[in-house]
Amino acid sequence: MSDVAYMRAALSFGRRGMGLTAPNPAVGALIVKDGIVVGRGFTQAGGRPHAERMALDEAGAAARGATLYVTLEPCSHFGKSPPCADAVIEAGITRVVSAIEDPNPLVGGQGHARLRAAGIEVVVGICAEEARRAHLGHILRVTEHRPMVTLKLAQTADGFAAGGPNDHRLMITGQAANARVQILRSLHEAIMVGTGTALEDDPLLSVRIPGGHYRPLRVVLDREARLSPRSRLAVGARALPVLLLAGEGAAPEKMTALRDLGVEVAQVPKSGAHLDLRAALQELARRGVTRVFSEGGPQVGSALIEAGLADEVVLFTSPKPFMREGVPALTDRARTALADGGRYNVKAPALVGVDKCEIFERL
DSSP states (O other), X not given: OOHHHHHHHXXXXXXXXXXXXXXXXXXXXXXXXXXXXXXXXXXXXXXXXXXXXXXXXHHGGXXXXXXXXXXXXXXXXXXXXXXXXXXXXXXXXXXXXXXXXXXXXXXXXXXXXXXXXXXXXXXXXXXXXXXXXXXXXXXXXXXXXXXXXXXXXXXXXXXXXEOOTTSOOOOXXXXXXHHHHHHHXXXXXXXXEEHHHHHHHOOOOOOOOTTOOOXXXXXXXXXXXOOOXXXXXXXXXXXXXXXXXXXXXXXXXXXXXXXXXXXEEEEEOEETTEEOHHHHHHHHHHTTXXXXXXXXXXXXXXXXXXXXXXXXXEEEEOSSOOOSOOEESSOHHHHHHHHOTTTEEEOOOEEETTEEEEEEEEO
């Protein structure tokens, strides 16, 4: 197998920790000797142990003289555990193939430099773009002080996300697409909605995967703290965490009532008549969140795209039209941005059950 094949295997293995490792990235590592994989590891829940240490522990003495494939530069600083670069050196690894350099200033090339100084051959850049997408949440958190955002939207064949006042909530997608959404939720540490979705749909925002033990932070962008104390989010806040991001000047009594139910409330600046989305995301990054799954509806979705904050957009389109007046899934400006090849790369559409799924990656 080639370096590319092994690195892709490491990236696939690393995804096992995605959504569970914050504030650390979900790294994957393989140790290969004489064409045989002798050790595998991925960053464990909570961020420790790191992928390299898991792989080294599995390989044991077989690591001596082997090649390590790792999706992100091994750390070189003392945090809650000693540097992975030192563990790699001590294990007798003779070659390290690393996908990308870690932008964290505590590492930033120092891990690779330490390995080279110990006489280890270091190759950097194999599957770099795939690794950048996999670690985008970590990269953005250390470079822009915000998490990466995956925006999920569902629309009818004629472009509506909701109906009129008497039939506002629409069941747009089928069972296969709904199941895919549960998987997507599980790959993120936080699930975010806006006030409108929280009030009109009364969502639970949990991850419903059999056998899974996912506890995402459920986030509500609620400028005036209007979330009902009787909502499923508020009532279940002690069992599954809820963070309400209110605007400066929200009614203190409303925030107190929600706090009494176990809802955590933080205030962020406003931008005109709405919350400052970048400030809201920075508040999440401050809490260690690296990956956010937004199901905030047309208003929040359009605002994220227009502000350049939607890093990945997953758009499900039902084959059935609504055929009457409804709420458009996106504003014209947001649709224009998605169609702009200089802003988004669109993957080839795929069918998920009967629904079309398009994925747009921000460039």
